[in-house]
Amino acid sequence: METGFPDEPSEAHFQICDQAADILGATVDGNGLKANQLRLAKHDTSVYPLTGEISVTLSVSVREEERPGKNAVGPQLDGRRELQEKLSSVDPDVLNNPALTENIMGVIANDPGKGWALDNTKIRLKEGEKTYCVFEDCKSCAGRSWQTCIPCDGTGLDICLKCNGTGQIQNHNTGNFETCFACKGRERVQCMPCKGTGRILCTTCKATGSFTVVANVFYEAVLEFIPDDAGLDDNVRSIIAHFTPRKMATDGHAEIFADTATVQEGRIHIPLMAHLPVGLAEFQIAGKTVPAVIAGLNANVVEMEPFLDAAIKPGIVALTKISSGPMASGALIQAACRFRLLRRALADLESHTKKRVYYDIKDEYGAVMSDKYLQAAVKYADLALHKLGDGPRLRGFAIGTAVAGVLYALYFFMGAHATLAQTMATHIMVIDLAVLLAGFIAAYILVRMMATKTLQRILPPEIAPDGKHMAPAGVFGAYAFLATLLLWLMMALAAPDTPAWLADIVSRIKG
Numbered sequence: 001m002e003t004g005f006p007d008e009p010s011e012a013h014f015q016i017c018d019q020a021a022d023i024l025g026a027t028v029d030g031n032g033l034k035a036n037q038l039r040l041a042k043h044d045t046s047v048y049p050l051t052g053e054i055s056v057t058l059s060v061s062v063r064e065e066e067r068p069g070k071n072a073v074g075p076q077l078d079g080r081r082e083l084q085e086k087l088s089s090v091d092p093d094v095l096n097n098p099a100l101t102e103n104i105m106g107v108i109a110n111d112p113g114k115g116w117a118l119d120n121t122k123i124r125l126k127e128g129e130k131t132y133c134v135f136e137d138c139k140s141c142a143g144r145s146w147q148t149c150i151p152c153d154g155t156g157l158d159i160c161l162k163c164n165g166t167g168q169i170q171n172h173n174t175g176n177f178e179t180c181f182a183c184k185g186r187e188r189v190q191c192m193p194c195k196g197t198g199r200i201l202c203t204t205c206k207a208t209g210s211f212t213v214v215a216n217v218f219y220e221a222v223l224e225f226i227p228d229d230a231g232l233d234d235n236v237r238s239i240i241a242h243f244t245p246r247k248m249a250t251d252g253h254a255e256i257f258a259d260t261a262t263v264q265e266g267r268i269h270i271p272l273m274a275h276l277p278v279g280l281a282e283f284q285i286a287g288k289t290v291p292a293v294i295a296g297l298n299a300n301v302v303e304m305e306p307f308l309d310a311a312i313k314p315g316i317v318a319l320t321k322i323s324s325g326p327m328a329s330g331a332l333i334q335a336a337c338r339f340r341l342l343r344r345a346l347a348d349l350e351s352h353t354k355k356r357v358y359y360d361i362k363d364e365y366g367a368v369m370s371d372k373y374l375q376a377a378v379k380y381a382d383l384a385l386h387k388l389g390d391g392p393r394l395r396g397f398a399i400g401t402a403v404a405g406v407l408y409a410l411y412f413f414m415g416a417h418a419t420l421a422q423t424m425a426t427h428i429m430v431i432d433l434a435v436l437l438a439g440f441i442a443a444y445i446l447v448r449m450m451a452t453k454t455l456q457r458i459l460p461p462e463i464a465p466d467g468k469h470m471a472p473a474g475v476f477g478a479y480a481f482l483a484t485l486l487l488w489l490m491m492a493l494a495a496p497d498t499p500a501w502l503a504d505i506v507s508r509i510k511g
Helices: 011-028 080-087 097-110 232-245 246-249 308-324 329-336 341-349 352-363 370-414 418-423 423-460 475-494 499-511
Strands: 038-070 119-136 144-146 157-159 168-170 177-179 188-190 200-201 210-228 256-259 262-264 265-283 288-295 300-304
Touching: 011 038, 011 288, 011 300, 011 308, 011 341, 038 097, 038 232, 038 288, 038 308, 080 119, 080 200, 080 210, 097 119, 097 210, 097 265, 168 475, 188 352, 232 246, 232 288, 232 300, 246 265, 256 475, 262 288, 288 418, 308 341, 308 370, 308 475, 329 423, 341 370, 352 370, 370 418, 370 475, 423 475, 423 499, 475 499
Parallel strands: none
Antiparallel strands: 038 210, 038 265, 119 210, 144 200, 157 188, 168 177, 256 265, 262 265, 265 288, 288 300
16 A cells, blocks of 8 residues: 655545536436536635544454363463463564554555544454463363272272172072172272272373463454544534545545554554545526535535525426326426426336435435425325326226126136036135136236326326336225225125135134
8 A cells, every 4th residue: 555645635626616517517407407507606625634543552362272281382381471471562573563564554455445434443463473382280180180089089999789888688588698799798899980099080181181271372453543633624524524534535525545654652553644625616507696515526515505496396386286186287297397306206206115216316416405395396296196197096996896896706606616616626715716816916907007008198208107117006906905805705605606615714703
């Protein structure tokens, strides 16, 4: 990663107002204004050098592993005290290792924000990693490699189980007591677990009496961003808060630089600088002067009068009239569709929720339109679409329900169900429900088809539903399901041969 701060900001920083003029011109074009009706009258751009640093603190960590026996791995230490001494301080050779600095600079270079406003980040380092070993006595056997046998308490003898420690057993034939043949009358026998030794081998250390503690010592670097915002202008603070410090860097609003790292007081310090351009501009929009604050290399409009409200108001009024009642819908929708924003809202609402359409449009027009007008545009575009399509949907619902009713009547009253009940008795329930579903699908499709044809006739071709995507059914889809279900039940229960499975369900409900 190249380091060093530039002497002067690049020319791109001073062109953000011109860039904003191009963006705003493209935004207003087709929304009651033309691009050439907006021009940059004057501007004054300043580039603010923001400073901060990445402070890197090293900490020593260890991972231990115990291995039975004495097997040296790496340098052997005298004990845990010497190991703790190794962990108590950072090795200056590690702190001043150029490879360590290069490693950390690589992390900053690969960060989307080049380290600016970076959340506290911990990374494991390869530099300074070492392995030590410490030999310790086994705590279970105190270094003896054996433990006292628990069953015999170290005596090597255990109670004879044949005579229960009495030395005699009763002869079942004569009833007399005789000397126990197992312990020869001694009442005790050799302990089987320790074979009479009173000791058993320590399983903890595998009879070695010791352990090797293998300590893998490594360093971790904690990267912490520390801003230096003392004396920063309040207006610049508000702009940074508008972006958020992290997004200011990650989204490319500011250009980030890193200087050469230094080591001071046991830490690595990497100075950072951010060049944030801020422009105060005045635009001439249809003869009216509109001031604005432009910030960031992406020429974001941070502050501006919502001048597009008045320009787009006639289109919103047209949508309001459509949603209010029966009027010349064709002429009104054409009036609304003269505005590119409203055309987009109408097109997107056919396949997306109002909330999503609102946020998508706000991302593009939020700087030049008030939230009140943005919400009104989406709200009345949605109401207009429903008003235009609900009449045809109602007709489609009526026709579709009638078609479904004819289908059900033919199935239940013309002998089709009776015939199938005899020939395909095991599958008749599935067939009956399939007929119900077929009637619903017919009604559902007719609802969407009628709405689609009407919208295709009224809406401009570029936003009207195409042959691949029909207009949504809306609440009439639910109405179609309820109506076809009710018709199906009425036909099925009134039929000469009511489905047996349905009759059984009805009797269970009644009983």
